[in-house]
Amino acid sequence: MLWREKYEQWLQQLPANDPLREQLSDIQQDERKLEDSFYKNLEFGTGGMRGILGPGTNRMNIYTVRKAAYGLGAFIESQGEGAKQCGVAIAYDSRHQSQEFALEVAKTLGAFGIRSFVYESLRPTPLLSFAVRHLSAVAGVMITASHNPPEYNGLKMYGDDGAQLPPEAADLIVGYMDQAESEITIETISEEGLNKLLTWIGNDVDQAYLEKLKMIQLNPEAAQSELSIVFTGLHGTGTLMAKKAFDTLGYRNVTYVEEQSIPDPEFTTAPSPNPEEPEAFRLAIETGKKVNADILLATDPDADRLGIAVRNQEGEYILLTGNQIGAILIEYILDQKQQKNMLPENGVIMKTIVTTEMARAIASRYGIDTIDTLTGFKFIAEKIQEFEKTNNKTFLFGYEESYGFLAGDFVRDKDAIQAAVLLAEAASHYTNEGLSLYEVLIEIFNTVGYHKETTRSLKLEGKDGAEQIRSILGSFRAEPPKTINGVNVLTIEDYQTGKKIDVRTSQQTMLVLPNSNVIKYILEDGSWICIRPSGTEPKIKFYYGVKAEDSAIAAERISALVETILERAAVKGA
Structure with a gap:
């Protein structure tokens, strides 16, 4: 169907009072915008689908969300009644319409008779991955556009292992999506029917996650150090869980950037809510100077990516790259496990093909293998699942250069909360030895060569x-x-x-x-x-x-x- 025909179909099928109808009216004189809104369907990529909010098949709106949920529902239905009863875990971030989209997913799945477990309020992406496994759900859906600008939203899908869907499953779901005649006519369940299939989840699942978080500690006593930490969630989901995590593990000297602790879909004080960007750390640096903080931590809106700023030799805050953060964590984890006789002979580090070779150089010093995967954390999760079945490797750490890290495999996606508490622990431990994280990085360079990416x-x-x-x-x-x-x-x-x-x-x-x-x-x-x-x-x-x-x-x-x-x-x- 040509894009103009699709546009005309939407005009005919949209309810008279639908806000998207007014938005279409606003752009109907702009041929280029109109074509871009309808010339294709919003595509599934390495993390599901993501796009600009607005009307059209190439935009994020309740109808494209329903279409994605329809594909997932048909995929689950093909697996039988047992899969439908296992249900789908659903979470959402602080973006425009995130909660609405989460409920649209539940309503669309409900039309198939599929149960939903929906978080009562916003949660980070890693908590969604954890919930899938903890609740033995058949799948998971996360409504987020990660660190994209405010005009975006998106949707990630997860399998029963808590990992983002592999290409084969995603292709099957896209096939089911294509069977829907029109996004607008997809059936959803009534509110009364939804209430029978929906279970709200919250603190009980959080507590189960926090108990698992304790297991990745290598030096629990490090929390008692005088290390000063500043944390910001950049108006997203990170602050809620970071507070719970630091409190649970005993960190008391943590200052939260107050202005950015409030969920805000416009990311008012961080227009580019990406912890890779220096601008995202502006308020954290101001706060750090006031409280004389040792390290500054920032998560993106769905708290799967973590950035850090540390003091250099001149005492100025500098941002580390994702590659450098991963290198420090690998050095800390392997060194501490070796000292405690906890380093398995078949241990393995995993990284993507675009991540620094410094990881391999560090791991080899400890006799640990490094495995490359394609870009996308689902490929690291896929290998974790494989090692669980074969027992030929023990997962120790996985990361990608784009600020995604994982140490505990109770989550099967990158986890900024895990990374935050591990970095705090490493910084505390090294501080007790008279070293800053910056000095640890320089020692790594001196040992394995200066890597730059x-x-x-x-x-x-x-x-x-x-x-x-x-x-x-x-x-x-x-x-x-x-x-x-x-x-x-x-x-x-x-x-x-x-x-x-x-x-x-x-x-x-x-x-x-x-x-x-x-x-x-x-x-x-x-x-x-x-x-x-x-x-x-x-x-x-x-x-x-x-x-x-x-x-x-x-x-x-x-x-x-x-x-x-x-x-x-x-x-x-x-």
């Missing part, structure tokens, strides 16, 4: 943007570089074809990871570049990593890589 993204929205992204990737695939800045390319890993190519010999071997639209180049000097489209935003992403003798050389190498690759992609300045 960076990411550049180019935002290309709409239909034209999607075509540009395909064109850029197609160009790198059709004409791969043999040298970059005078350094030979050793191997090309093309995850779409599943082949690893030795550039010197042209020998090809098969990659062990699933197919994905990703290309990675590994250079002779240990540098690497990886290119992939974002699964959740209209962006193409370029990842870079180098290893050097010191920070100056690393900065020079990575700057040259960025410039060359963006020029090659004809997107200089992205």
